[in-house]
Amino acid sequence: MRxxxxxxxxxxxxxxxxxxxxxxxxxxxxSGLLKSLERETILREGTVAANxxxxxxxxxxxxxxxxxxxALDAQRALAAQxxxxxxxxxxxYVMSWLSYVY
Numbered sequence: 001m002r003x004x005x006x007x008x009x010x011x012x013x014x015x016x017x018x019x020x021x022x023x024x025x026x027x028x029x030x031s032g033l034l035k036s037l038e039r040e041t042i043l044r045e046g047t048v049a050a051n052x053x054x055x056x057x058x059x060x061x062x063x064x065x066x067x068x069x070x071a072l073d074a075q076r077a078l079a080a081q082x083x084x085x086x087x088x089x090x091x092x093y094v095m096s097w098l099s100y101v102y
Contacts, residue, residue, distance in 0.1 A: 029095075036092045043085040050078040 054074040060066040 033092075033095050036088070036095045040085075040088045040092050043081070043088040047078070047081045047085045050074070050081040054078050 054071070054077075057066070057071040057074040061068050061071045
């Protein structure tokens with residue numbers, strides 16, 4: 001009888017450990033998803049700001065207040081920001097999918 005009680009206790013402890021581990025993994029996944037959402041928001045806002053910057057640089061060039069270099073720089077900055085935003089969206093999609101699957 002004692003052997004059976006000891007075995008039952010071992011199984012209970014193993015089950016509790018498995019539940020704790022699963023809870024930690026779920027919490028980590030939720031935290032990762034929230035951070036990805038925050039990053040996506042920041043990247044989206046950065047893309048909007050870079051687009052405004054390009055519009056302003058183009059207006060300044062068209063009106064003769066600057067040469068074309070600031071407009072080129074703004075185009076490069078917008079392209080880089082759009083790339084980062086696209087990668088952030090892809091990562092968010094993967095994180096969302098993983099949190100759904102697991």
